Amino acid sequence: MAPRVAIIGAGFGGLCMAIRLERAGIHTYTVFERAADLGGTWRDNSYPGAGCDIPSHLYSYSFEKYASWTRRYPEQPEILDYLHHCADKYDVRRKIRLRTEVRRAVFDGGAWQVTTSSTEGERTETFDVVVMAVGQLNRPHMPDISGMDEFEGVSFHSARWNHDHDLTGRRVAVIGTGSSAAQLVPRVAERAEHLYLFQRTPQLGHPQAGRRLRALDADGVPVRAGAAAGVPGVDLQVRRGHPLSGAGPGVERGVTQAAGAAPPARPGARPRAAGEAHPPTIRPAASGWSSTAPSIQP
Structure with missing residues (x-):
């Protein structure tokens, strides 16, 4: 008998759990979402400029590489669209109960008794497993400032x-x-x-190189101009999360060198002898650490 699973929350975590269960052939699950739509923090945070500072191909499910990102660092509407795309593609939307809040979850020694409230009233159901996927950014805290x-x-x-x-x-x-x-x-x-x-504590920040990705043509091939144009599939591999996509803004320069152009000489570099091989030029660029989602300030 398949386990009865209750998933609380329909953000990135809850949807991922639902999709994984669906793909494993376990259909006896229910996703409870107290809001009117799925999306979690990417539904709630819609302020100007809201987005992710992790590259789009990394801020995706491992099983759903997405070739339609338009920016290297996606903004909130595009991330929310991606979540809706996944819910529809893997047919889990039908298992989500919107506007339904979990009020209690009590383990009686053999199973979970989960009590929910909705416009239809309060009800209690029995589940074998409860998965908490409520996240930590769903309840903004207003500071207690005098005046x-x-x-x-x-x-x-x-x-x-x-x-x-x-x-x-x-x-x-x-x-x-x-x-x-x-x-x-x-x-x-x-x-x-x-x-x-x-500000209470100074922050360290740096400009974000949020370049736009190229549009796709009717066959799904990136319309690309510039240095990497002669290397088939490079931009498409970036979209699909190929390891080369971590190369950062210098990827076009590296691709050009790999295609046969000599790399620019560094100041003070030793001239290479005739026929001497150039070292590999396509390498992941170093990048700083940053947070992955809109933050709620204390």
Whole structure:
């Protein structure tokens, strides 16, 4: 008898669990999602500039390489589209109960008694396994700042962005310098009259080389110009998560060298003798560590 599985949360983790069970032939599972749609943090965080600072081909399921990313570092709408794509492709959407919150999960020694509430009321069901996939970014915390209740302007958390409030020409204060602020501050600064950024602890940041990927033609082949144009399949391999895709902005230069062009001489480098082989030129470039999702500031 197949185990009865309750999955709590329909974000990246919950969908992955559902898809894996489906592919393993286990169909006796239910995904509970209290919100009105799937997507988890990528549904909730829709502030200007929201995105991921991990390359798109790495921020994907291992079993679902995606050839339709348009940017090296994907933004929130594209990531959410990817999750919907996976839910539809692997036919797990039918197993998701939206607007259903898990209120209790009690193990009675032999099975789990899971109590949920929805518009249809409260009900308790029995499961053999409970998988917690609620994540940690689903409950924004508003800081307890003295005088906050006396502020007469509009205030909201980045994870509950007020898209109805136009910031054009306004004086805007942003509290916090986590990854959410790093993404939204440049976008808001373009529209605001003045932006004040308050930080408790200084952060170290660097520009993001978020280049766009080439469009695909009718046959699914990248329309590509430039140095790598003469090397078949390079951009498509980048999209599909080939190891070469970790090469970073210098991949085109490396491909050109691999195709026969001599590498540029480094200052002070020893001239190579005639016929001397060049060392391999396509290597993963070093990159710094960074967080993978919108952050909720304390």
